[in-house]
Amino acid sequence: xxxxxxxxxxxxxxxxxxxxxxxxxxxxxxxxxxxxxxxxxxxxxxxxxxxxxxxxxxxxxxxxxxxxxxxxxxxxxxxxxxxxxxxxxxxxxxxxxxxxxxxxxxxxxxxxxxxxxxxxxxxxxxxxxxxxxxxxxxxxxxxxxxxxxxxxxxxxxxxxxxxxxxxxxxxxxxxxxxxxxxxxxxxxxxxxxxxxxxxxxxxxxxxxxxxxxxxxxxxxx
Numbered sequence: 001x002x003x004x005x006x007x008x009x010x011x012x013x014x015x016x017x018x019x020x021x022x023x024x025x026x027x028x029x030x031x032x033x034x035x036x037x038x039x040x041x042x043x044x045x046x047x048x049x050x051x052x053x054x055x056x057x058x059x060x061x062x063x064x065x066x067x068x069x070x071x072x073x074x075x076x077x078x079x080x081x082x083x084x085x086x087x088x089x090x091x092x093x094x095x096x097x098x099x100x101x102x103x104x105x106x107x108x109x110x111x112x113x114x115x116x117x118x119x120x121x122x123x124x125x126x127x128x129x130x131x132x133x134x135x136x137x138x139x140x141x142x143x144x145x146x147x148x149x150x151x152x153x154x155x156x157x158x159x160x161x162x163x164x165x166x167x168x169x170x171x172x173x174x175x176x177x178x179x180x181x182x183x184x185x186x187x188x189x190x191x192x193x194x195x196x197x198x199x200x201x202x203x204x205x206x207x208x209x210x211x212x213x214x215x216x217x218x219x220x221x
Contacts, residue, residue, distance in 0.1 A: 097197040098127065098189050098218040105203055107211035112164040118209035121178045123187065124171040125217040127157045134168025137192055142172045144185040146205065174205065178212035181205045189218050
């Protein structure tokens with residue numbers, strides 16, 4: 001009996017709670033329904049709104065990378081090799097094959113050209129080998145200055161007609177008068193190939209009709 005009474009009380013309590021909860025919710029919701037006010041005037045809610053200052057983000061300075069001091073490139077100057085001097089040809093020492101015969105030069109009158117007399121001057125002679133035999137076909141050259149002018153004449157041994165000076169002789173005519181020349185003429189002997197056989201020999205002439213012929217002989221050493 002008691003249990004039934006308790007169940008009845010519980011049911012009543014539960015029913016009452018349900019009714020109260022439902023009505024309370026509706027009342028609360030009804031009070032909370034917002035009223036829309038159509039106005040363009042801003043509503044003063046009594047709170048002063050301070051505009052927020054826009055804060056620009058502070059950029060952290062980027063660390064500047066220090067420049068790396070690279071070593072300056074070394075410019076290598078290639079020195080041009082100095083030209084190798086061309087070796088000079090070593091001159092072969094000249095060795096005279098012939099020399100002036102003892103007693104030369106001799107000064108005589110112009111016996112080979114008697115008709116010319118004093119209107120003639122020249123150099124003549126012979127060339128001998130080591131056996132004192134006459135040598136032909138050798139070239140005798142006379143160069144230098146005679147009577148104030150340059151001279152260059154040649155003669156060949158063995159080419160004098162009539163052999164007035166002996167076998168294998170030569171003759172070189174200087175001019176048509178006898179004049180003085182003090183070692184201004186040079187006589188030199190060559191072979192057939194123009195190879196010198198003697199050093200140039202200095203010769204003088206005389207303004208004397210009895211000495212207008214110069215005899216100059218050579219002999220092999």
